[in-house]
Amino acid sequence: MNAILVTGGAGFIGSNFIRLVISETDLSVINLDALTYAGNLENLKDLESNPRYRFVQGRIEDSALVEGLMKEVDACVHFAAESHVDRSIKDAQPFLITNCLGTQTLLDAARSTGLKRFLHVSTDEVYGSLGGDDHPFRETDPLLPNSPYAASKASSDLLVRAAYKTHGLPVIITRCSNNYGPYQFPEKLIPLMTINAMEGRPLPIYGDGKNIRDWIYVEDHCRGLLKVLESGAVGEIYNLGGECEKTNLEIVEAILERLDAPRSLITFVKDRPGHDRRYAMDISKVKEELGWTPKVDFEEGISTTIEWYKANRDWWERILSGEYMRYYEEHYGGLS
Ligand code: NAD
Ligand code: TYD
Numbered sequence: 001m002n003a004i005l006v007t008g009g010a011g012f013i014g015s016n017f018i019r020l021v022i023s024e025t026d027l028s029v030i031n032l033d034a035l036t037y038a039g040n041l042e043n044l045k046d047l048e049s050n051p052r053y054r055f056v057q058g059r060i061e062d063s064a065l066v067e068g069l070m071k072e073v074d075a076c077v078h079f080a081a082e083s084h085v086d087r088s089i090k091d092a093q094p095f096l097i098t099n100c101l102g103t104q105t106l107l108d109a110a111r112s113t114g115l116k117r118f119l120h121v122s123t124d125e126v127y128g129s130l131g132g133d134d135h136p137f138r139e140t141d142p143l144l145p146n147s148p149y150a151a152s153k154a155s156s157d158l159l160v161r162a163a164y165k166t167h168g169l170p171v172i173i174t175r176c177s178n179n180y181g182p183y184q185f186p187e188k189l190i191p192l193m194t195i196n197a198m199e200g201r202p203l204p205i206y207g208d209g210k211n212i213r214d215w216i217y218v219e220d221h222c223r224g225l226l227k228v229l230e231s232g233a234v235g236e237i238y239n240l241g242g243e244c245e246k247t248n249l250e251i252v253e254a255i256l257e258r259l260d261a262p263r264s265l266i267t268f269v270k271d272r273p274g275h276d277r278r279y280a281m282d283i284s285k286v287k288e289e290l291g292w293t294p295k296v297d298f299e300e301g302i303s304t305t306i307e308w309y310k311a312n313r314d315w316w317e318r319i320l321s322g323e324y325m326r327y328y329e330e331h332y333g334g335l336s
Contacts, residue, residue: 001116003028003073004229007060007106008080010035012184013121015043017077017222018053025226028052030069034059034098038083042315043183060102067109075117077229078106081156084187085125085149089273092148099152100159107163107171115170119229120160122175124214124241125150129276136214136280139175139237146274157237170234174225177241177281180301181218182308186316189213190302193252194309195316197261207271209249212278216242217301220294227292241281242294254298258306 004021008014009031018029033039035057047053058065060080070076080102082088082095103120110118127137128144143158145151163169180190193203224240232238246254249266256263286292296304309316 001027001074001230003030005030005032005069005073005076007032007076007078008039009033010039010041010043010055011079011083012038012043012181013179013218013221014079015040015183016181016218017079017225018044018047020219020222020226022047022050022052029054030073031055032058032060032066032069033080036082038185040183040185040319042318059098061097061105063105063109066106067113070109070113070115073115075119075229076106076110076115077119077121077225078103079121081153082149084185085147086187086272088147088149088152092152095148095152099149100155103156104159107159107169111163111167111169117229117234118160118163118169118171119225119232120157120171120173121225122157122173123150123153124175124177124239124279124281125276126154126157126175127279130278130280132278134278136241136282137175137239138282139239139285146276150276164235172228172232172234173237174228175237175239175281176221176224177214177216177279179216179218179221181305182312183315184218186319189248189251190255190305191309191316193255194259194306195320197255197259197265198310200261200265202267203252203256203265204267204269205248205252206269207275209252209266209268210247211275212245212247212280213251214241214280215244215246215251215298215301216240216294217296217304220296224286224292224294227290228286231290233289238286238290239281239283240286240292241283242298243281243283244294244298245278245280246298254302255306258303
């Protein structure tokens with residue numbers, strides 16, 4: 001493998017992945033990204049003049065564009081997506097266009113260009129929600145998505161599966177748990193709470209705050225993706241996760257403690273409709289077959305993340321001054 005196409009590489013996980021690939025492999029990377037509200041070229045500023053990196057602005061639903069780009073590469077790592085559950089509750093349409101139609105467009109282009117490997121980056125949310133005593137999700141569990149976001153990702157997983165079964169396309173699917181780390185857009189739990197706590201603003205916790213997520217540091221996820229890209233078996237699904245279940249309240253408390261901010265900032269707000277109670281991943285398959293395990297424990301990962309948001313105020317202030325603030329106003333009726 002010499003060159004890869006990364007879709008959605010200007011977003012949170014994609015930008016961390018590209019940085020890892022450039023620093024730890026000899027691969028060249030083409031980054032195709034539409035630069036939606038979540039895409040930000042600042043995330044990869046340090047790579048702008050690297051001869052092994054090229055950015056192309058465009059949408060994954062543009063078949064002529066993606067076909068042309070796929071002719072230049074051996075593999076595609078597909079991150080591009082509408083990724084935020086709350087937005088999908090408000091308007092599911094963009095999720096279907098990018099996550100479903102966009103994925104099918106990439107699969108069609110991969111087939112017509114004879115691409116050697118297509119790695120589809122998916123999520124634990126496709127499995128639905130766990131009860132407290134349920135075993136963590138396994139790759140063989142049924143897909144029971146509950147939010148429009150999760151349903152659109154589950155649909156894309158099935159389109160990828162169908163391309164493998166019907167056309168023999170060399171696909172692999174990974175499903176990962178909740179990521180956190182540098183460059184995460186501040187609509188997601190950890191960056192939102194970190195920034196609000198730094199600014200002395202209320203921390204809006206949905207419902208009772210006891211919903212559980214399995215948290216993984218983004219670099220661990222990216223290392224897992226690289227491992228699967230290099231040695232995963234075609235047609236397989238691999239769960240990735242942090243083996244780190246925490247309630248949302250535990251996450252917020254960890255942030256408050258590190259920022260020395262008062263608990264009184266915690267504000268319980270109306271629950272998210274259809275709010276999944278618990279996610280947790282069984283990652284024994286990827287451990288046993290590919291030898292990957294997450295390395296960064298939560299204490300280290302959350303401290304590094306908070307330090308990054310402290311040191312990169314310019315990055316998030318630029319975001320907050322525009323689109324995100326309008327979104328926040330619409331959803332939570334302002335900050336007061
Ligand atoms: P993100 O929202 O930060 O980034 C998405 C990127 O895709 C942005 O740069 C955006 O501009 C680009 N994009 C959106 N629509 C596009 C289109 N039609 N054409 C081209 N580019 C487009 O998302 P993220 O958190 O980095 O997630 C990346 C992928 O990983 C997604 O597929 C998501 O479902 C999956 N995932 C995320 C998590 C998580 O915790 N964030 C966990 C598991 C899986
Ligand atoms: P989020 O970061 O949106 O990821 P996902 O919904 O994909 O898991 O949310 C993580 C958890 O935090 C989820 O249970 C919803 C909750 N949450 C809040 O309580 N308040 C918030 O403002 C946000 C954004 C999320």
